[in-house]
Amino acid sequence: MLSTLLNKADNALRNNSVYSVTLKPQLAPSNDPHDFMSLARYFWPNPKKKNGLPYIGRDGYVNPEIETVKDYSLLRKLFKDVENLGFAYYFTRNDSYVEKSVYRIKEWFINPKTKMNPNLNYASFIKGHKSGRRTGVLDMHPIYRMLQSIPLMRSSHKWDLSVEKELKDWISKYYQWLETTSLGKDEKYSKNNHGTYYDVQAVYLLSYLDREEEARKYSREALINRVNKGILPTGQQPHETKRPTSWFYSTFNLQALFLLAERSQYFGFDGWNYVGPEGQSIRKAVDYLLSFALSNGKGWPFKNINGFEMNNFVKLLELAFVIWPDDKYLEALVILRPKAKLEQALEYRNADWEDNYLCVWSLMTNRQLWTCVE
Structure with a gap:
């Protein structure tokens, strides 16, 4: 590990x-x-x-x-x-x-x-x-990786507070750009994964800038909005399944929902178990994909030109078992994890497999996702 x-x-x-x-x-x-x-x-x-x-x-x-x-x-x-x-x-x-x-x-x-x-x-x-x-805003979404690691380094005598001050100034200007430009505002109101990842960015940026109350409010409202409008009662994510690479985008948006749920949990709202007015939930979105993952995509009713890559879905499934300790997730992992490792061995779509124990451990101990999702 x-x-x-x-x-x-x-x-x-x-x-x-x-x-x-x-x-x-x-x-x-x-x-x-x-x-x-x-x-x-x-x-x-x-x-x-x-x-x-x-x-x-x-x-x-x-x-x-x-x-x-x-x-x-x-x-x-x-x-x-x-x-x-x-x-x-x-x-x-x-x-x-x-x-x-x-x-x-x-x-x-x-x-x-x-x-x-x-x-x-x-x-x-x-x-x-x-x-x-506006879709280019997605390019910056992994900034959470850097921002969540910075607090871990502040105890070192090699950490430079003057550099962090200048970084915060840069982040503040960038967040202002997100909030005030047409590109940023249009991306915020996107209904699909672009909008979800905008929300992920916004929550992490606000938190890093010590605007904690804004981050708390934003994370809760964003989680509720994305579940209510982005997931059907069946668990299907309709804004993702309309794409020709529907499996990839269904998994990709689910990764963003996991990040939002973790942040909302951090700020005191149980986004993992939030249920929308028609029964929508993140767990239902996981279960919807799981049924098709176990059949290697058989019966998937949407256009899908790039196959059914398991790598990222398996990582989410490992987390799902920690969040909702249901044996069906563990049983599915016994079947799907070897498939995900095989993807790496065959270099299928450049799958970047790595053991997920570190992020599962971190989620169990302090409710942070750390390196769990892209």
């Missing part, structure tokens, strides 16, 4: 490559190298146009061209590195992990030469357009 975490932290410690938005080979339309930019995942050149512009959507089909702009992948690496380094320090008290975390935070958020501006104006950018899209 611990060896996997320490291996990841040690790899992050040894990694001396630069993480910066200024490295991308093409600039955003602002011509400011500090503006974050990512390319729209499901958009492709228009075959009816000589120059292919503007790109057109093919939902569910990823354009590999997105990998030519590295801001998105570097941001994900940053969050995972700081998370792993922070947790590694918690268990080992090795100050070098904290020192590296501080370095990475300064590099991405503070250093004048390498920092990112506190906005997502050009995230999920469609070539041929002049700005990004």
Whole structure:
């Protein structure tokens, strides 16, 4: 359990490559190298146009061209590195992990030469357009990984309070951008996983900024809203099943609901067991997917072009057994966990399997998800 975490932290410690938005080979339309930019995942050149512009959507089909702009992948690496380094320090008290975390935070958020501006104006950018899209707000959602690890490092003499002060200033400006721009506000009111992950971001950002009462109120209202409007009495998530990759998005949104439930629990509201006016609940959403997971997707009544990946669902199922100790979850894990491990062995859709014991332990001991969900 611990060896996997320490291996990841040690790899992050040894990694001396630069993480910066200024490295991308093409600039955003602002011509400011500090503006974050990512390319729209499901958009492709228009075959009816000589120059292919503007790109057109093919939902569910990823354009590999997105990998030519590295801001998105570097941001994900940053969050995972700081998370792993922070947790590694918690268990080992090795100050070098904290020192590296501080370095990475300064590099991405503070250093004048390498920092990112506190906005997502050009995230999920469609070539041929002049700005990004509201869906690009999703790019920042794993920021909770970094924010939940920071408190674990404050006891180290290598933690830099002046750096954290500047980080909080950056986070404050970014949250203001989320609240006041059309891109941020439009994403907030999205009905599907985009809106759910916006809520996850908002709760973690407010909490980190010491706006605890706002975070408490937001987490409760968001959890109730997403369950009431995003889950049917059967457990189906209709805003996700309309997508051509319906299984993936049903699992993906469920991960966000787990994060919201954990935060609402932290603030005193039992989101895990909240039941909507028509019987909707997170547990029903788990059970709905479970029945199809056990049949390898047989009978799934929705379009699904990418198969039935078990990796992330199994992680949620392990947590479900801790939250609702029902033997049916344990019995299902006996069947599904080997399938999830096989996905990694076969490199099925680049499944990133890792033993989930650490997050199950953390949930049992202090009700935090830690590294449990993406």
